[in-house]
Amino acid sequence: MKISELSRRTGVPVASIKYFRREDLLPAGRATAATLAEYGEEHVQRLRLIKALTTLGGLSIAATRDVLAAVDQAESTDKTLEAISYALPVPVTAASAGDADRDAEAESAAEADVAGLIEAMDWQVPDTSPHVRGLTMALRELRRLDADYRPERLVAYAELARSIARxxxxxxxxxxxxxxxxxxxxxxxxxxxPLLELLRRLAQEDQVRRRGAL
Amino acid sequence: MKISELSRRTGVPVASIKYFRREDLLPAGRATAATLAEYGEEHVQRLRLIKALTTLGGLSIAATRDVLAAVDQAESTDKTLEAISYALPVPVTAASAGDADRDAEAESAAEADVAGLIEAMDWQVPDTSPHVRGLTMALRELRRLDADYRPERLVAYAELARSIARxxxxxxxxxxxxxxxxxxxxxxxxxxxPLLELLRRLAQEDQVRRRGAL
DNA sequence: AAGACTAGATAGTGGCAGTATCTTCTTAGG
DNA sequence: CCTAAGAAGATACTGCCACTATCTAGTCTT
Structure with a gap:
């Protein structure tokens, strides 16, 4: 099919399709002439996936490219799963410095919390995992806010996270x-x-309403 | 304290503090003269909260303002919880049109899925809830991708979401x-x-690694 | 042969989250 | 008292991102 039909079928503007091509999210069509190419169902499917990852998954174009690259280089089931797991961006990246003492204390306490949690859950993840670092940063921020996330509480959340991961x-x-x-x-x-987040928000809304009705 | 000290203690640049002021995320200091104001601990705490909501929570400045407004207008526990619940942005907002038939079908099927889920979970939420609409959009996208989220599967996730909400x-x-x-x-x-998301990702990583090790 | 398309390159746009500058004023130290 | 060092608020500027538009050269359709 031609690019205009690809656009029509997916609802993605032609200019955006070309943009995704440039950014390597979408493979080139089969060139039939210098200024003409033929697209297939795989392009339709890929565009749907791109839209889902960006709008629903909230991924940036760069992150989407990385994830799709992992999809395309699929070797074995395990390697694919691992590649995707690492290609997905970790929410929570930045942070900044404030009071030096308080920061250092929060930092080491957060590291201890994470180590303790991984131990308690018997999780096999390397210290260098971006998820471990992300979690450490998150707990540090929560400590700065004096939010009460004690180990046993964290474990309760972690158990549910494990169920979901299963x-x-x-x-x-x-x-x-x-x-x-x-x-x-x-x-x-x-x-x-994102799907779980929506369900959680719905469950939250339900419980808030029930409280209000009492 | 003066603005320079507020900046030093929180690690937030003076220019950014002024920006948050302009955007009404931060209350004004107590003015002591035309060009001088005094800030207190409440400003330090507020800045920490702003940083946590934006970096950890991933909220935009506009969303942060809405959430903080709900905090500041706290009346009763229930009203506060409800206000915050609705001020938080719903992940998944946009979507676009593609194949008309397929879209209409996915739309109504998604609506039926959501209605069925709410019924099955006995959730008390209005149809107009942004979370309901967000979930409908999400399921529609997943249907377009032929992802297999059947009712019983959705219910399994929803049960876990309920546990977390509790x-x-x-x-x-x-x-x-x-x-x-x-x-x-x-x-x-x-x-x-975000914290749960991080834990879920860690649990996922653990399970992917264990598979690989088999 | 004309008009509608197309690929690919390059340039432009709009929104967001700051960051910098400018003016007017205050105040602490010499 | 004078001056240098901030400070408040207004306005302007910047960098990044995700598109979107335009331009050139070539192709297909009737």
């Missing part, structure tokens, strides 16, 4: 080595977060 | 009408999402 992985890995694996895996790994 | 609300409401209520509530309601 649900996700069951689904992501159920497509063993089939060609659809990588795409389904990326959908599950990248989009179950 | 943990959150227990904490948010434990500060009954104390002056610290609103701030602790906003921390719990706005920041437990």
């Amino acid at each position: 649900l996700d992985l069951e689904r992501a890995a159920a497509f063993d080595d089939s060609p659809a694996l990588a795409e389904q895996a990326v959908i599950v790994l990248a989009l179950s977060g | 943990l959150d609300l227990e904490r948010a409401a434990a500060f009954d009408d104390s002056p610290a209520l609103a701030e602790q509530a906003v921390i719990v309601l706005a920041l437990s999402g």
